Amino acid sequence: MDAESQDVLPMSPGELKKRMDKGEVECLLDVREDWEHSLSALPDSIHIPLGELIDRFQELAFEEEIVVYCHFGERSFRAGKILKESGVNTVYNLIGGIDAYSQIADPSIPRYRSQI
Numbered sequence: 405m406d407a408e409s410q411d412v413l414p415m416s417p418g419e420l421k422k423r424m425d426k427g428e429v430e431c432l433l434d435v436r437e438d439w440e441h442s443l444s445a446l447p448d449s450i451h452i453p454l455g456e457l458i459d460r461f462q463e464l465a466f467e468e469e470i471v472v473y474c475h476f477g478e479r480s481f482r483a484g485k486i487l488k489e490s491g492v493n494t495v496y497n498l499i500g501g502i503d504a505y506s507q508i509a510d511p512s513i514p515r516y517r518s519q520i
Contacts, residue, residue, distance in 0.1 A: 412484030415471060415496040421509035423471075431467040435483040436474050436502075444502060444514040446473065454479045461490050473498035473505070475518060 423429050424447070432449040434441055441451045452460050454474070464470065470492055472480040477500050484495040498505060506513040 412472075412481055412488060413494070413496045414499050416499050417505040417507075417509040420471060420496075420498055420505065429471055431464065431470045433464065433470050433472045433480075433483070433487075434474070434502075435472060435479050439519070440475060440516070443516045444506070446502065446505065446513065449473070454483050457483055457486055461486075464492070465490075467492060469494040469496075471496040471498060473501050475501045475516075476503055477501040 420429070424432075429448075432446055434445055434449040434451045435454040435457060436451075437453050438451075445451065450463070452463065464487070470484075470487055472483045472487065472495060474480040474483070477497060480501060481497045484497045487495045500508075502513060503515055506515045
């Protein structure tokens with residue numbers, strides 16, 4: 405397997421919105437914590453916190469393409485690496501996370517502040 409096939413690909417908020425509107429997103433994965441997910445989430449997303457991803461990978465094992473998001477895009481990038489290493493063919497990371505998506509693509513998605 406070459407290095408490029410292991411890459412997590414970037415996806416802009418605008419591109420994700422276009423694909424969601426066309427029904428072209430096979431699997432949308434939210435890797436934020438429970439408290440974050442309860443405040444806002446993208447429609448039809450699967451919620452598996454990053455810390456549970458390895459143990460719960462079997463829930464995603466048959467997905468060929470996954471778009472991963474978190475608050476700002478850092479945890480989802482790490483999750484994307486885990487998914488690629490676990491054999492998922494195509495993994496996209498939402499650039500800027502749900503925060504950027506809310507600002508750029510869909511202002512109806514509530515924004516929130518980190519508790520860190």
